Amino acid sequence: MVHRLFNHGLLGLGGSMFNFEKIDPTEKKILSYALIFTATQLFLIGIAVAFLGRSVPTCQPNEKVFQKGEFRSVGPKRYEVHYLAKMWSFEPQKIVIPTGSTVDFFLASKDVTHGFHINKTNINLLAVPGVINKSSHTFDKPGTYPIICHEYCGLGHENMHGEIIVADNVVEATSDLPQETVTPPSETPGLPTKEVPVGKILYEQKACVACHSLDGSSRVGPSFKGIWNKTVELEDGTQILVDEAYLTESIEEPLVKIVKGFGPTMPKTILTPEEVKTLIEFIKTIE
Numbered sequence: 129m130v131h132r133l134f135n136h137g138l139l140g141l142g143g144s145m146f147n148f149e150k151i152d153p154t155e156k157k158i159l160s161y162a163l164i165f166t167a168t169q170l171f172l173i174g175i176a177v178a179f180l181g182r183s184v185p186t187c188q189p190n191e192k193v194f195q196k197g198e199f200r201s202v203g204p205k206r207y208e209v210h211y212l213a214k215m216w217s218f219e220p221q222k223i224v225i226p227t228g229s230t231v232d233f234f235l236a237s238k239d240v241t242h243g244f245h246i247n248k249t250n251i252n253l254l255a256v257p258g259v260i261n262k263s264s265h266t267f268d269k270p271g272t273y274p275i276i277c278h279e280y281c282g283l284g285h286e287n288m289h290g291e292i293i294v295a296d297n298v299v300e301a302t303s304d305l306p307q308e309t310v311t312p313p314s315e316t317p318g319l320p321t322k323e324v325p326v327g328k329i330l331y332e333q334k335a336c337v338a339c340h341s342l343d344g345s346s347r348v349g350p351s352f353k354g355i356w357n358k359t360v361e362l363e364d365g366t367q368i369l370v371d372e373a374y375l376t377e378s379i380e381e382p383l384v385k386i387v388k389g390f391g392p393t394m395p396k397t398i399l400t401p402e403e404v405k406t407l408i409e410f411i412k413t414i415e
């Protein structure tokens with residue numbers, strides 16, 4: 129049927145411009161329904177965009193991901209904001225714009241996946257590492273529009289938010305972004321600038337933290353402290369070296385080898401091979 133549809137329907141259409149008469153009646157029906165359905169969908173999307181103010185989020189995967197937040201005025205009451213989502217804040221955190229402004233939002237992530245929802249609007253995006261997501265909104269009503277991260281991203285997730293302030297009497301739109309002349313944070317004395325290792329982020333995000341401590345204390349599973357390159361005893365009495373192969377297997381197939389004293393309780397966690405490697409690199413560092 130599909131084959132026939134292809135030969136008669138599509139090739140028929142292409143080969144000898146609208147040879148509609150030759151098509152089997154049933155196929156004709158299917159083709160017509162498909163066309164009507166597609167046209168209706170496009171029409172409805174058109175209405176939503178043109179009259180209901182719905183914005184269609186777009187992804188720009190080929191553009192180089194920006195590494196810092198940016199706030200730009202591109203015309204009267206027209207702004208472009210580059211939001212950089214990172215653990216656990218948005219950059220910029222706050223912008224102030226006049227009522228009636230239209231803002232193009234560009235969103236990128238510096239580390240893991242974050243959410244980006246602006247309350248009281250239909251802007252709802254994900255900040256996915258490696259891509260830029262885009263959406264627009266016109267702020268017709270004055271007020272404070274909180275931005276929240278709605279994708280669990282680690283310990284500080286709850287506190288990850290920003291705000292957009294829309295007011296009538298704004299002469300010049302502003303943001304809380306530092307000016308170019310501000311010294312980079314690494315030169316600020318007394319502040320720790322060490323970034324959180326990605327492995328640790330995974331350890332928290334993928335909930336390893338729930339069962340495996342880092343300080344040697346026993347939880348549902350063995351602690352990660354000092355585990356690397358040590359020999360552990362399994363349920364059946366065999367001794368095994370904690371190396372890359374053992375850890376990889378234990379993460380991917382948790383029930384194959386059970387450490388003595390612990391139950392077969394570990395769930396399978398969905399991780400890419402790269403994530404497994406990163407996690408193991410992190411476990412190696414827990415001494």
Ligand code: CUA
Binds near residue numbers: 243280286
């Ligand atoms: Cu970022 Cu939750």
